[in-house]
Amino acid sequence: MFETSLCQILFYVLAALAVLCAAGVVGYRNPVNSAMCMAVCFAMVAAIFFGMGAQFLGIVQLIVYAGAILVLFLFVVMMLDIHNESKSRGSLVHAAICLLIAGFFAGIISWVSISLPGAKDNTCPAITLCESAGELLIGDAHQVKEAPAAAPQYGGCLPELNAAAAARMENPSISDADAAKATSIPDVKLLGKCLYTHYNIPFVILGFALLSGTVGAVALARKIRKD
């Protein structure tokens, strides 16, 4: 299949670029370089989402992370104008602590991905996950039945219906971004349905957490001015 093989090639290229950029985020001493690497990394992840057929997730990744949050990052970095490049390299203890933290996160991620159903027999973990927990995830069983059962290898073209649900399992942080953009195209519909029915209470709690964060930020910013 032309499409599948192209998708797979693209997936590996994009994934390699994403990993390279992620390494660049840590590796560069100049914070602006790091931030730009992070932007490219986000863009690559968004492109992978696109390749999987989860267009909405990809676009939200671009709008929220690459388009807004990271620009604010860059903003702050430029305002502070940190000259980290000139600093000498850190001590051995410093390196050990960094390694420990990185190892901890790597351990969590690999543990999660290994314990996903379908991860060991080389089928896509996300698809098998959806099939096993489809009803819980989406809410209607009939939609899951419609999805084709044949699972291509990881990185291939996922069936569109499952793509959203699948990708959401990989990226739970999508919830807050999705709030403003709930409309009714298939994967958007699925996301919205799941978010506002099954995960309604966590969603509302998250909303309040964000609101209190905003209010807190305003309060802190106001305090500085005495006039």
Next chain:
Amino acid sequence: MDAIINWYNDLMSNEIWFYLIHTLLKLVLMFAVILAFVVLSVWIERRVAGWIQDRPGPNRAGLPLFLLQRWGSKEKQPLKNWLQFFGIPETCWIARLCTWLRLDREIPCWGLIQPCLDGGKLFLKQETTPSYVRKFYFILAPMLVLGPPMVAAAVIPFASEVNTCYGHISMCVANLDIGPLWIFAISGLSVYGLTLAGWSSNSKFPFLGGLRATAQLISYEVSMGLSIIPLLMMFGTLNLQQIVQFQADNGWTLLPLWGEGLSWQRWAMMLPLGISFIIFVTCVFAEANRTPFDMAECETDLVAGYHAEYSSMKFASFFMGEYAAMVIGSAVVVTLFLGGWSIGFGADAALSAYSDWLAVLCQLCMFIVKLLAFIFFFVWVRWTLPRFRWDQVMKLGWLYFLEITVANIFLAAAVLYFIK
């Protein structure tokens, strides 16, 4: 000959090749049209500015006739030969009128050649890169400003769909199910260009300009995204081709005069949709960084803002990026609010019943006419309203637009729920 036709048939019957070929054709067409419109809108801007300020504007530059000699024409004075051909004496009033209109020296195009000449001039200018800039980002920034609007144009439908014997063609480059979001996301990436331009210039005013541009773009992106939610609630889809089809069948968003557009609900929706329109258009102005929102390059405070250190084609990239953003912004407004390619009053369905290709051609013309009209409006606003103050811009974005758009969503929901 038969072999060629057979080969063509085989090629087009292959689904993948058919897809690749028609997508590539549309891509080239779209790109060419956008670039042509960038040039054209520069000319429109200067002519309309001249008109508003009661001066001619660039109305002279035509195709100079000495080019004919360069291209091998032996005739030195085409006008003289032309007059001789018709038997008109060189001293009569027609000849003098032609000379007065400079027809002996150039082919007049109402000054349309002016932007091309300006482009040529910018190419020939000396390229100076100051020694104190951060070079990589300094070079990257103009690309990041010019590129995104071009990519964002991919989802804008410029005509309806055609059924050919080889398959179905939708007249937009990428018929994504997330049209408006794609445009917001991609054109939002041009923020990077402005920020990096300001920062990498390593000097005071460009930096301030870059920061202002970033803050402004991020602020207005929020209201821009929220303001179209009432529309999406009505359309029930995010696919731009379907959105325009809906408007062709049921009345344009702001002109519901046929189809289901005559219902009470649609007329009641005019209130939230009108609010959406005003806010969205204002946000498009702010996103395109144009007066009254051109805080980032406000001469009185910031010299020239983020591109103060740029020269030659790098400056031209910023310039063209601004106009490309303007063209795309106009195209989005036309698509969402003014019916996109639809001719209106049920003419689309009638035309496509007659011939698909004729319908597509008419719709393309309609889209271009609407686009030109909106670009004119854009320019009109620029030369009519004075620039805001910085605090006013921020106040408008965060204190008024954000609240109004959120309230507007509830209003639209109430209308859709209660009025049937």
